[in-house]
Each structure stands twice: as structure tokens, then as C-alpha cells.
Amino acid sequence: MKIKNICCIGAGYVGGPTMAVIAQKCPKVKVTVVDINEQRIQFWNDPDVNKIPIYEPGLAEIVKEVRGRNLFFSTDVEKAIDESDMIFISVNTPTKTYGIGKGMAADLKWIELCARQIAEVSKSDKIVIEKSTLPVRTAAALKDILDSTGNGVKFQILSNPEFLAEGTAVEDLRNPDRVLVGGDIETEEGREAMDALVDIYASWVPREKILTTNVWSSELSKLTANAFLAQRVSSINAISELCEKTEADVNEVAKAVGMDSRVGPKFLKASVGFGGSCFQKDILNLVYIARSFNLKEVADYWEQVIIMNNHQKRRFAANMVRAMHNTVADKKIVILGWAFKKDTNDTRESAAIYVADYLLNEQAKIIVYDPKVTEEQIYSDLDYLGSRSGNANRQAVTVVNDPVQACEEAHAVAVLTEWDEFKNLNWKMVYDKMLKPAFLFDGRRLLKKENIEGFNFYSLGSVN
Ligand code: UDX
Ligand code: UDX
Numbered sequence: 001m002k003i004k005n006i007c008c009i010g011a012g013y014v015g016g017p018t019m020a021v022i023a024q025k026c027p028k029v030k031v032t033v034v035d036i037n038e039q040r041i042q043f044w045n046d047p048d049v050n051k052i053p054i055y056e057p058g059l060a061e062i063v064k065e066v067r068g069r070n071l072f073f074s075t076d077v078e079k080a081i082d083e084s085d086m087i088f089i090s091v092n093t094p095t096k097t098y099g100i101g102k103g104m105a106a107d108l109k110w111i112e113l114c115a116r117q118i119a120e121v122s123k124s125d126k127i128v129i130e131k132s133t134l135p136v137r138t139a140a141a142l143k144d145i146l147d148s149t150g151n152g153v154k155f156q157i158l159s160n161p162e163f164l165a166e167g168t169a170v171e172d173l174r175n176p177d178r179v180l181v182g183g184d185i186e187t188e189e190g191r192e193a194m195d196a197l198v199d200i201y202a203s204w205v206p207r208e209k210i211l212t213t214n215v216w217s218s219e220l221s222k223l224t225a226n227a228f229l230a231q232r233v234s235s236i237n238a239i240s241e242l243c244e245k246t247e248a249d250v251n252e253v254a255k256a257v258g259m260d261s262r263v264g265p266k267f268l269k270a271s272v273g274f275g276g277s278c279f280q281k282d283i284l285n286l287v288y289i290a291r292s293f294n295l296k297e298v299a300d301y302w303e304q305v306i307i308m309n310n311h312q313k314r315r316f317a318a319n320m321v322r323a324m325h326n327t328v329a330d331k332k333i334v335i336l337g338w339a340f341k342k343d344t345n346d347t348r349e350s351a352a353i354y355v356a357d358y359l360l361n362e363q364a365k366i367i368v369y370d371p372k373v374t375e376e377q378i379y380s381d382l383d384y385l386g387s388r389s390g391n392a393n394r395q396a397v398t399v400v401n402d403p404v405q406a407c408e409e410a411h412a413v414a415v416l417t418e419w420d421e422f423k424n425l426n427w428k429m430v431y432d433k434m435l436k437p438a439f440l441f442d443g444r445r446l447l448k449k450e451n452i453e454g455f456n457f458y459s460l461g462s463v464n
Contacts, residue, residue: 161222182218250461268356272443337417
């Protein structure tokens, strides 16, 4: 089976970069990315590639090269479905905010809508691929909907979870640790569909890195991979609190532990807490699934990763208040970094949102600087929490473009995202502008003590 036309539903952080790289590496395949959000598609099609809606290092260059050649962005979902042999579903699957499983389960409403639309529009056989992270056995629901069309069209459902991390998406797509393709290994049609997808990736990924499994293993592997990664962050964050009490230094501990080749050095960086669209959502999902099978110990075990993460965010903010003589009311606090990690403009579940919210409850005045996040996004993140009504967030929070200027007469600065530019900020000038004593809180262990003379300095995970 040779694939000529690919459609991807969902032009987000996953769909956009993934399809751009597929289009670049498979010039003979036409790739159309569709989205119901007209404005998002307009930005993807903006003649100025720097206006594409997602910031990822290297992405604008690829879009410039392939857009209009074999990569297209459109809102005409039906046409793209109709023309395609292979459809990636890459829509968002947020945690449910209503009904059964509220606050835990994944909301599959968009996935189901996509399946119904595919079923309705398709006139020829298609391979449908789950790209979104989904609870185990979602493929069965998809199959049920797709097979009920009654118009004789055959669908093969594959699971092909995405392991890219934001900020390094292009590099992760070009050089993945592995690609996972789950499908119906038992049947010939299933194997053919899997081969077709494997062939696409084999255009640039060595075959030995492309794993094929049954659909359920593939779905569960994605949730498990994210749960393991998040667990490492919560593990080191738990130790960071102990370090602050014992004069151990969390970086030294992480290094010593990570040099054991059985543990490995990655994902052991203590922080103000993990964020992003996946970790929390996927673990909640895992916990929900375990609970639904009455696996109490399994559910409790994984839930602790989230409990620890929430504790870390709260504890960081509480430490700030405590250090500043137990009150921050009307004090000016500058937050450097709003994105959930560096090199992305994504703010979903960013620790900065929760730290700011905590400080706002203590009646602080907040100034925010982030090199890539827009003012509207920052207000919308705070409004979404629903902690304050009306204009209160806009009155208490100011968003600025100049991090040094922002520190004029500030009581404190908190570094919450590890943007490289914060390392080389003119800290001397920042210090001079601030009220004294000048408090500096490093939630990313980004700053070296020797570069920040004068400050009352608090670095997470060590005694300062
Ligand atoms: C993805 C995955 O889908 C999610 O399951 C995974 O855990 C994280 O990554 P992401 O690409 O980050 O989500 O989401 P987002 O940037 O919100 O993009 C999803 C897009 O799908 C949005 O642009 C939305 O408008 C679009 N969409 C949603 C549709 O086009 N149709 C729908 O029915 C629903
Ligand atoms: C994650 C997975 O890494 C990726 O494989 C999956 O496809 C999607 O979810 P992402 O959320 O984009 O990717 O970024 P990641 O680099 O995993 O970081 C997640 C959060 O953990 C960030 O807030 C980051 O700052 C934090 N983190 C990460 C730490 O605090 N310490 C670390 O050592 C590593």
C-alpha cells in the first residue's frame, strides 16, 4: 500500500510540527493539516513564516521550505478527509471538566466527533491513526463508530503516539529514540496498514527504531512513558525539599544518582514543578483507568506523582512569602518566564500560573516577562483558574517586554522558566533598580551565586 495523501486533523503543537517533518521527509506525499480553528489556520498560512502559531526552534524554516509544495493548511476538513488514504487524529484530549471522571478522565468528545466526521465523509478505505494520547482501548470505540457507517468503506485503526517534547519537537521528530506503531497484528489488513505507516517513517528513521505492537500496548506505552518521566521529576523534587533542610544540594545529589547507568542522568532537574499539556493529564488518565478496574494501590501510587508536583508549586510560592517577612501584600514581584519550559510559547499547566495565583491571593502586584508568551495568553491562563472575578487579574498583573526595566522598585524577582537569556541578564543592573533587600528566587536552579551579588538569594533544593 503506497500512501499518497495524508490528512491530519488538529493543527496544534503535535499535528503541526509532526506533519511539517513528514512533508519534508516524504516529498512525494501530499500532507494536509486541517483544523476547525480558522484563526489558527490563517496563522499557519501567513506569508510571514515567523507568524505561524507555534514557536518551535527550526519549525518556521521547515514550513517555509515545504508549505505550498506538499504541506497545506486548511479549514476544509471534509475535503481533506475525502482525498486522503491516511488520517492522523491529532486533536486535543484535555482532562474532563464535567460529568463522570471530571478532573481525571480524558475528554474524548473531540476524538469521537472526528471519528463520526471521518465515517460520514469517507468514500474509500482509509487508515485512521490515533496521534493524540488516549486512554487504553479508545481504538475500540473509534472502530465501533467507523465500522457502523454501513457504506462499505473499510477502516484500519492504528495507534502512533507522539513522543516529541515541546521546545525540541523538530529535533525529536527528526531523530526519535523510537517510533511506535500499534495495530491489528492478527489480520493481514492490519499488518498492511502498519507497514504503510512504518514505510512513511522509514523514509528517515532507521527501521530498528520503529517498533510495532498491538494497539493496546501502544496506547498504554504512551501513558506509561509520560508517567515515568513525570515521576522522575517528582522524585527529584521531593528530594529538593529534603535538601533545603539538610544542607545537601539537589544538583549534587542528582548528579551522583544519575551517574549510575541504571538510573541515567536525564530528567533529574529539580524545578518549581512540571507543567505542559501531557504529564498531569496523562497521569490523571492512568489513575482513572486504574481506579476503574479497582486497582487502588496502582492508582494511589501514580497519583502521588501529581500530589508531589502540586505541593512543589505551592511550597515554592509559600517559601517566597515566608522569606519576604511573611507578607507580600502590595509588594511588586517580577516573574521571569511564563512558559512551562524554555523554547516554547506553550503555557498549559505551567508552574508560573499557579505561583502567580498564590501570590495574587496574598495581594502581591505581579509583573510578568516572557520572551514568547503573549499578554492575552497570560491573562487568559489566570482567568481560567477562576480565582478572581472581573478585571482583577488585569489590575494586579502587568505584562512587560523588558525584563530589566520591569525590576524598577521591585521587592522580588522569581525565575520560573529556564530561558537561556535569564542566565545572562544584567543582574547587576537588576539589583541596582530593585528595592533593598532585593529578593531573588530561582525556581529552575538557573543562576550561579557568583553572578548575582547582593541579592537575598533562594535557590530551590539547597540552603542558600
Ligand atoms: C496533542 C494531543 O492531541 C494530545 O492528546 C496530547 O496529549 C498532546 O498533544 P496538542 O497538539 O498539544 O495536543 O493540542 P492543541 O495544540 O490544542 O491542538 C489541537 C488542535 O485540534 C487545535 O488547534 C483544535 O482547534 C483542533 N481541533 C480540535 C480540531 O481541529 N477539531 C476538533 O474537533 C477539535
Ligand atoms: C512530554 C514528554 O517528554 C514527551 O515525550 C511527550 O510526547 C509529551 O510530554 P513536554 O511536556 O513537551 O514533553 O516537555 P518535557 O521536556 O517532558 O517537560 C515537561 C515538564 O517537566 C516541563 O515543565 C519541564 O520544565 C519539567 N522538567 C523536565 C523538570 O522540571 N525537570 C526535568 O528534569 C525535566
